[in-house]
Amino acid sequence: MVFMRKVAIVGVGMSKFGEEWTRGYRDMLIEAGGRALADCNLHGEEIDGIYVGTMAPGSLVGQEHIGALVADFMGLNPVPATRVEAACASGGVALRTGYLAVASGAHDCVVVGGVEKMTDTPGNEVTSALGGAGDQEWELFMGATFPAIYALMARRHMLEYGTTEEQMASVAVKNHLNASKNKFAHFQNEITIEMVLKSKAVASPLKLFDCSPITDGAAAVVLMPLEKAKKYAQMPIEIIASAQASDALALHSRESMTSLRATKVAAKKAFETANLAPKDIDVVEVHDCFTIAEIMAIEDLGFFEKGKGGAATQEGKTALNSEISVNTSGGLKGCGHPVGATGVKQAVEIAWQLRGQAEARQVKDAKIGMTHNVGGSGATAVVHIFKRAE
Amino acid sequence: MPSENLAITWRRLPERYRLAGSACDNCKTNYFPSRKLCPKCRRKGKIIAKQFSGKGKIYSFTEVTSGPVGFELEVPYVLAIVELEEGPKLTAQVVGISDKEVKIGDSVEMVFRKIMEDSEEGLIHYGYKFRLVK
Numbered sequence: 290m291v292f293m294r295k296v297a298i299v300g301v302g303m304s305k306f307g308e309e310w311t312r313g314y315r316d317m318l319i320e321a322g323g324r325a326l327a328d329c330n331l332h333g334e335e336i337d338g339i340y341v342g343t344m345a346p347g348s349l350v351g352q353e354h355i356g357a358l359v360a361d362f363m364g365l366n367p368v369p370a371t372r373v374e375a376a377c378a379s380g381g382v383a384l385r386t387g388y389l390a391v392a393s394g395a396h397d398c399v400v401v402g403g404v405e406k407m408t409d410t411p412g413n414e415v416t417s418a419l420g421g422a423g424d425q426e427w428e429l430f431m432g433a434t435f436p437a438i439y440a441l442m443a444r445r446h447m448l449e450y451g452t453t454e455e456q457m458a459s460v461a462v463k464n465h466l467n468a469s470k471n472k473f474a475h476f477q478n479e480i481t482i483e484m485v486l487k488s489k490a491v492a493s494p495l496k497l498f499d500c501s502p503i504t505d506g507a508a509a510v511v512l513m514p515l516e517k518a519k520k521y522a523q524m525p526i527e528i529i530a531s532a533q534a535s536d537a538l539a540l541h542s543r544e545s546m547t548s549l550r551a552t553k554v555a556a557k558k559a560f561e562t563a564n565l566a567p568k569d570i571d572v573v574e575v576h577d578c579f580t581i582a583e584i585m586a587i588e589d590l591g592f593f594e595k596g597k598g599g600a601a602t603q604e605g606k607t608a609l610n611s612e613i614s615v616n617t618s619g620g621l622k623g624c625g626h627p628v629g630a631t632g633v634k635q636a637v638e639i640a641w642q643l644r645g646q647a648e649a650r651q652v653k654d655a656k657i658g659m660t661h662n663v664g665g666s667g668a669t670a671v672v673h674i675f676k677r678a679e
Numbered sequence: 680m681p682s683e684n685l686a687i688t689w690r691r692l693p694e695r696y697r698l699a700g701s702a703c704d705n706c707k708t709n710y711f712p713s714r715k716l717c718p719k720c721r722r723k724g725k726i727i728a729k730q731f732s733g734k735g736k737i738y739s740f741t742e743v744t745s746g747p748v749g750f751e752l753e754v755p756y757v758l759a760i761v762e763l764e765e766g767p768k769l770t771a772q773v774v775g776i777s778d779k780e781v782k783i784g785d786s787v788e789m790v791f792r793k794i795m796e797d798s799e800e801g802l803i804h805y806g807y808k809f810r811l812v813k
Contacts, residue, residue, distance in 0.1 A: 413746070413747055413748050414748055416745070416746075416747045416748070417748040417749075420747055426687070426712070427712045427770060428770045429747065430683075430804070430806070431770050431771050431806070432743060432746065432750050432772055432794070433758055433770055434743060434745065434746065434747050436743075436745065437741050437743045437758050440741035441739040441740070441741055441759075441760055441770075442739070444739045444740060444741060444783070445738075445739045445783075448739075489744075490742070490744045491743075491745045492742065492743050492744065492745070492758075493741050493742040493778050539770065541768040541769050541770050542767075542768070546738075
């Protein structure tokens with residue numbers, strides 16, 4: 290690792306997340322990419338690599354080869370463009386791929402995009418396409434859905450640690466409140482615990498408002514070696530750790546169903562690389578595809594003891610400017626979850642936080658931030674740590 | 680679930696119809712669904728056939744009310760992780776009950792059932808489900 294260059298984010302941008310009936314994959318990604326380039330005043334000639342995280346364009350709208358599509362429509366041909374897929378962690382793994390490309394010296398200026406167009410497809414077909422993140426032959430074939438798989442984890446968490454439906458609901462309430470302060474978020478409305486508890490059953494004990502929504506959106510960041518970054522950005526954001534881990538694809542093959550081993554391994558590696566501990570993190574974007582997922586994430590990342598994540602959330606310890614500000618963007622629940630875009634959007638939010646540009650949801654004096662992106666029910670986890678470059 | 684062709688269905692029949700799994704003769708770990716490589720021993724492993732009894736316990740469960748493609752007529756159904764008495768866990772439906780009538784730790788046994796129909800003219804898929812043992 291000694292030969293690796295330091296890497297910084299110089300520009301960030303995202304499209305408005307939501308039900309974007311008038312726009313498809315290329316439109317949203319080009320908007321996000323254009324904003325990221327404008328953010329660091331780049332015209333495009335400097336770019337020598339493109340990575341795009343997207344999970345299921347083939348299943349959702351029949352379009353593959355998104356990398357080349359984007360290079361074409363952004364006017365960046367003949368720059369090499371590569372699609373990266375790791376289910377719902379596609380964006381985070383694309384970011385890591387771009388980071389490695391710049392750190393290694395292979396590329397000097399890389400655009401990393403993430404995108405998903407989900408509302409062109411009927412709901413049950415989206416459910417089936419997302420199901421591909423799990424084991425098609427041994428989970429999906431038997432009637433499993435992603436809400437069902439996370440419900441199986443939630444039921445164990447409730448049994449082993451006494452986590453309650455109210456505690457899970459408090460994750461959704463907090464994330465909607467944060468989203469209401471984010472003009473790019475899918476949901477702009479606050480909700481109550483009672484609304485979550487009374488929402489339609491999806492897969493018991495999970496209800497509709499425990500689930501992240503079906504969202505369209507894209508996000509993009511521009512990466513450069515740190516030594517060049519100052520020339521383009523007033524406040525470059527250095528990526529001080531990038532770590533990824535794998536685990537069994539099917540939930541039933543895992544050692545634990547109340548903890549994601551891939552998250553724990555990736556987090557440990559990231560903290561070691563950055564020489565930091567959970568207490569040093571000011572703001573974190575975690576993968577809350579379901580409310581139980583945020584509770585497990587804040588435990589597995591080391592912010593709270595195993596089994597205490599639900600109570601900590603209910604007590605407000607993860608709210609904006611509390612003990613640890615979790616999912617200031619609104620998270621997957623409030624900001625929305627265009628699957629391939631999510632991992633990149635998390636980095637966009639952290640960059641805004643560390644630059645002091647997060648408006649009404651600004652974490653006071655945020656210096657160090659973290660992102661945590663999960664693929665499937667925990668078969669891939671990718672963790673990044675960021676700081677304001679000196 | 681997207682449509683499965685006949686070949687995929689055919690090669691999974693021994694597992695889906697009668698819980699034919701595998702085991703590693705080196706570390707004595709049982710695998711269901713079967714594995715052709717022992718992830719613990721890798722090249723040192725020796726995979727052999729293993730027949731599972733179909734008896735187990737509920738490890739976790741949920742009632743699915745919003746189903747994927749092909750399961751529109753099946754909802755609501757109870758989906759569980761079953762821990763087989765030989766060790767491995769699997770994902771399967773539990774028949775004839777609602778989520779109010781089952782709890783973690785309940786004993787179950789395998790039954791052979793229709794899983795779903797691809798379409799009116801497509802394949803009818805069969806496989807294992809489980810039922811509570813009184």
